[in-house]
Amino acid sequence: MSDFVVSVIPTDPRWQPAPEAADACADLLRALLYPEEPDPEVEIGWYDRVAIVHPHENLQHVTCPRCGREISDWFDGLAEEAEERQGLTELEATVPCCGARIPLTGLRHDWPCGFARFEIAAWNPERQPLSGADLTALGEALGHAVRQIEAHI
Numbered sequence: 001m002s003d004f005v006v007s008v009i010p011t012d013p014r015w016q017p018a019p020e021a022a023d024a025c026a027d028l029l030r031a032l033l034y035p036e037e038p039d040p041e042v043e044i045g046w047y048d049r050v051a052i053v054h055p056h057e058n059l060q061h062v063t064c065p066r067c068g069r070e071i072s073d074w075f076d077g078l079a080e081e082a083e084e085r086q087g088l089t090e091l092e093a094t095v096p097c098c099g100a101r102i103p104l105t106g107l108r109h110d111w112p113c114g115f116a117r118f119e120i121a122a123w124n125p126e127r128q129p130l131s132g133a134d135l136t137a138l139g140e141a142l143g144h145a146v147r148q149i150e151a152h153i
């Protein structure tokens, strides 16, 4: 059985909120995504290092912004390594296609992929995706602009 996860993350990969703001944002996310469900599965994640918030099955292609070649296998390896090491040690990498130094946030993903030290993950929400107005309200609760990553696991 597959799961759908909507993760809300700050737009700045290194930024973390105050704990009260994180709780307020999680409460709002519950209200937005689970209007009927009394006990939804919403997890707050704090990471020492920047984690890759991976869309899993939704992400099919990763290409190099410099030379345009497909580097999906390389990115999958990077994501596995980051998971084993509990995060990324740096936000730049040397890509295998053309040897360029590329900020990871500049890679071309065919489905949004995130990089964050803070995440609120909503599992199998009753509705998705979040609207622009939802994201604005969540950002105000958190104290920083946010984006959503939709994963299919």
Ligand SMILES: [Zn+2]
Pocket: 064, 065, 066, 067, 068, 069, 095, 096, 097, 098, 099, 100
């Ligand atoms: Zn390249």
